[in-house]
Amino acid sequence: MSLHPPSSRFCMPHAASSRHPKLSLPRVICNATSENNKARLGHCTKVPRNVTMESLRNGYLFPEILIREAEHNEKYPHAKLIKLGIGDTTQPIPHIITSAMAQKALALSTDIGYTGYGDEQGNRDLREAIANVVYKDKGVKWDEVFVSDGAQCDISRLRMLLGSGVTIAVQDPTFPAYVDSSIIVGQAGKFLEETGKFQNIVYMRCCPENDFFPDLTTTPRTDVIFFCSPNNPTGAAASRPQLERLVEFAKANGSIILHDSAYASYISDDSPRSIFEIPGANEVAVEISSFSKFAGFTGVRLGWAVVPKELRYSNGFPIIKDFNRIVCTCFNGSSNIAQAGGLACLSSDGHQALCRSIDYYHENADIIMDAFASLGFKVYGGKNAPYAWVQFPGRSSWEVFDEILERAHVVTVPGAGFGPGGEGYIRVSAFGRRECMLEAARRLKYLLK
């Protein structure tokens, strides 16, 4: 690599302020137990720290990146950072959708338009729209759709539902919230430094050699299989035959697939957009999804989960009943204003307007993919997801991350943050303004040539 820090000073889609300002806490020795230490700290409760929280590795990946980003900003206050790290949408939301939200907000000031608590499961009109538009001809019923405040929150609720007694498998690399939420509920077991894996989690390797689809013939049975398609971080969408094999595998093993389709709207080929396109999936799968990347709702907060009535525990009890109970007890429904926006997203005009944003991000992805490809790098993803997954064989991904940040002022995500299978890769997001993508491509070409 060779690069002189670029002198150009533009492209700051976000204010420079850190999303995660560091907590200014008194310096504390984590496992301080000596009376001396405690006396220095002042009062300590007698409440033990939850051992599962102690098992969490470092910070959560994205906050960790933001901390490094903030440190970089401090070091180079005048550098124009380009953020292709966190997959954060940048295109404005079509007016037809925001005006529906504005109208709902204003209606809350009127006697006729005011509403208080909605159904915890979401408004029926939105649940019906999701069933009828997103799941058209896929056999999903409106009362199997639970509207949420986003897929990440649903992952956590599903982990709470299933408890610490279930075994899980994740793709490797994988979106970190699946692993971290499993650690928190006490399922993951011990972290093994030598493998970079948690003892009780099955890691299903996904790499170019297996077309980013796990070798199910060697995958041990687990109760739960987290499966994200199109995949974050690799960008790979499972094909129909692949998903059929996965459903068959789950059925044979009595497993539950937790299918994350948050990026389904980015699929540009004939890969299934939902696990429920596969016959029999309703007996083995839950699907979580989101308006975040589909509609630019990362800040508005809206998603959903589909829990089919046919999905049952080993004792025959329907899982939907327990999920409903979790939603009623641990959640109180999504914001009514966000739900009005969700409904507008699924209208014909709303949907059409959103397709233009998705096309825009696809074009961004092409720019990034081309930049790396033109330099001779192997780059994956991009076609069915807004992420490029770039291979740096034999290199530490945090080292590559740091180097690109330090020298090109471009933020990416180190593959190792997604698990041991991500080592040697970085994830580059296609979310961003066009001019930033072009400038990032220019800097990267200069750095990497």
Add this chain to the structure above:
Amino acid sequence: MSLHPPSSRFCMPHAASSRHPKLSLPRVICNATSENNKARLGHCTKVPRNVTMESLRNGYLFPEILIREAEHNEKYPHAKLIKLGIGDTTQPIPHIITSAMAQKALALSTDIGYTGYGDEQGNRDLREAIANVVYKDKGVKWDEVFVSDGAQCDISRLRMLLGSGVTIAVQDPTFPAYVDSSIIVGQAGKFLEETGKFQNIVYMRCCPENDFFPDLTTTPRTDVIFFCSPNNPTGAAASRPQLERLVEFAKANGSIILHDSAYASYISDDSPRSIFEIPGANEVAVEISSFSKFAGFTGVRLGWAVVPKELRYSNGFPIIKDFNRIVCTCFNGSSNIAQAGGLACLSSDGHQALCRSIDYYHENADIIMDAFASLGFKVYGGKNAPYAWVQFPGRSSWEVFDEILERAHVVTVPGAGFGPGGEGYIRVSAFGRRECMLEAARRLKYLLK
């Protein structure tokens, strides 16, 4: 009691549709394990049901009430139901607040106004406003405030944080989410039919005889003390000396108080509005609160938690660090539009406008309190909370609930739903339109005289 069902047919603040339509599920024997049963059901996974989910009693209280309400609606399709059950706000939100939300929504359609992910902890301006306005002179710093989607969600996140290894105490009667979330994380132990209590939970009796404040001299030490003031359901606000005793008790025992101040804005005397008015509380307490009842945001979804930096586990580790991690891993922040509304609530004009709604509900409470008092019933609460807590000595509260529903078409909440200490009481909500309160008072007087 004597009552002919009233013939008047008005007062339906909400549409008659059920907030909780019953799931139309195939009939299933819960613990069906025989092969015969399973064959009838079709495919069952081999995933065991989480034993903690099996421990949950019946439905969650409020969904259970809504089911009975829906059944009542079916039985009396022309009766005009008055809903004084679930504490659901009915007054429109002041325009100054909804217009701030509408503006934020519309700004999301512009290049300059679009924002994606916010800080998981909430926008800094809102965190500062909460610290400066709600906690003025109470020593709470902005970065100790975590904006949320409501107190109920925070309860669940706090339970997830603390895990199943901690012991808890609740007021009895108590808001059910404290107990139910403890059951879900596996802390509550066995339910004992003979006492109506969970084995591992300490129930702190709160009743007229002890001024609704627990006798701490006989309360065993627990790791966590859930304390709600002003209380839901009893309506009692703890006085300053009482809260001082509670803080002292927690400090001596090394306990953490989870203080729920969701109804603080209803305090009309000099009771503390926050646990942080008590010196030393920052070393022993977390406070959760909400815009729901303060601003009519039950459907908009916005709340907060305050976790002081001085609050530590037994090993000296600051709890705020783990809470921050939970918020980043299991939550992705509140809706940016709701947050814009929250900021407007805390502006001088917004706050003033909201006081008028609170006065309105206080006047409603007076009407309900007077109706019961004039009939010779002992009635508590009302003054510092929007709930009347009415005593029916020696009677089953579900029976009283059913009778009032059946004969007066008025929905209340049976005290027993809040724990064994609620038996013999009903909770009557003061949320509702004035004409409904007057009509409810008329019907109740007729029924109960």
